[in-house]
Amino acid sequence: MNLGPPSFYNHKMVLEEQNTSLYLDINQKEIIQGFYFETKQVDWIPGLSKIAEICQGLSLEQSLLINPQMLGECSSNQDVFPVPFLLFRDLLQDFKGQPPTHCQAVSEKPENLVCRCFGVYQREIRAALMAKEDAKIIDVTNLTRAGGGCTSCLEDIALILKELRYETGFGSSESFFDENGKYRRYGEFTPAEFLIELDKGIKYWIVEQKREHYIEICQLEGHQLRLKTDLGWEGFESLQKYLRMKYDQPLFLLPS
Numbered sequence: 001m002n003l004g005p006p007s008f009y010n011h012k013m014v015l016e017e018q019n020t021s022l023y024l025d026i027n028q029k030e031i032i033q034g035f036y037f038e039t040k041q042v043d044w045i046p047g048l049s050k051i052a053e054i055c056q057g058l059s060l061e062q063s064l065l066i067n068p069q070m071l072g073e074c075s076s077n078q079d080v081f082p083v084p085f086l087l088f089r090d091l092l093q094d095f096k097g098q099p100p101t102h103c104q105a106v107s108e109k110p111e112n113l114v115c116r117c118f119g120v121y122q123r124e125i126r127a128a129l130m131a132k133e134d135a136k137i138i139d140v141t142n143l144t145r146a147g148g149g150c151t152s153c154l155e156d157i158a159l160i161l162k163e164l165r166y167e168t169g170f171g172s173s174e175s176f177f178d179e180n181g182k183y184r185r186y187g188e189f190t191p192a193e194f195l196i197e198l199d200k201g202i203k204y205w206i207v208e209q210k211r212e213h214y215i216e217i218c219q220l221e222g223h224q225l226r227l228k229t230d231l232g233w234e235g236f237e238s239l240q241k242y243l244r245m246k247y248d249q250p251l252f253l254l255p256s
Contacts, residue, residue, distance in 0.1 A: 011095045015087070020044070022091045030060045035088070047084030055088070062233055063092060064145070065252075067117050086119050114160070115146035115153045125160050137161065141223075141250035148250045151222030186249055195220055198243065205242050215239075218256040223249060226256040 011024040020039040026032050035052040039045065054070055055063045066085070112122045128143040129135045137157050141147045147154045186194035199217060206213050213235065216228040231239065240253045 011091070013091050013094050020087070022087060024091055024095055026060070026095065032056060032058055032060070032063060035091075041083075044084050044087075048088070051084055051088050059233070060092060060096070061237065064089070089119070114156050115144070117150055117153075118145040118148070120144045120146035122160060125157055126164060129161055129164055135161075138248060138250050142244075148223055148252050150224075154222075187247060191220065194247075197247065198225065201243055201246050202239065205239055208242075209238075224252050224254055226254050228256045 009026050011026065013022045015021070018039070018041055020041060021037065023034075023036040024032065025034040025036075032055050035055050037048045037052070039048065050070075051066065054066055058066075066088070114120055114122055114125055124144050125140055125146055128140045128146075137147060137154060140157055140161075147157050185191075189197055195217065198220070202215050202217070206215065214228075214230045217225065218228050219226040225243075229235075236253050236255075240251060243249075243251050243253075
């Protein structure tokens with residue numbers, strides 16, 4: 001008797017050295033039905049519990065947008081690298097058949113952490129830069145999300161890119177920073193010009209959707225664009241992808 005494909009999948013990842021097991025229930029549409037854990041690491045329990053609460057009902061792609069700031073006080077004692085957040089990312093990568101990058105997070109040197117928003121280390125940024133010929137900072141953000149949060153690490157990413165070019169002769173001479181290390185522009189636009197362009201781009205996107213949407217730009221801070229809108233998660237993802245492609249900028253849309 002053929003019962004057809006399962007309605008959901010169970011995925012398990014075991015970290016023997018840390019006496020920790022992580023479990024993921026996900027349906028055929030890649031929506032998380034549940035995230036569970038067993039651990040003897042008492043300090044990890046509040047963070048893992050908070051992640052379990054946040055990720056319920058999210059898609060895999062939406063879950064990748066979870067960042068340490070969402071853990072609130074649960075990550076206050078782990079401000080160097082919030083291990084529960086990194087291990088959850090490992091679990092998602094393991095489910096998708098990608099090699100985990102953070103299972104050894106507890107042994108990473110704190111000084112090698114570059115992006116605190118998304119827990120990205122120097123080695124990952126260097127690997128992202130080497131993965132594409134003539135890579136730019138936006139390619140690092142697209143691959144690792146580093147620089148897509150508060151943007152304070154963009155200068156550090158630029159320095160790694162500069163060092164890599166010096167060591168290997170890799171990449172072009174283009175830089176997103178001036179001689180003082182300050183972020184120059186959004187491509188060809190000043191911040192004020194970019195806000196005007198974003199407003200135009202959003203209106204074009206609404207026309208393409210062939211339905212009415214209420215979208216108001218509230219704030220642009222770094223690459224975070226806050227919107228007051230009636231869009232749901234799918235709308236946010238669609239608009240974010242459209243604006244990224246249109247302006248070649250690592251934008252992250254957030255509800256206001």
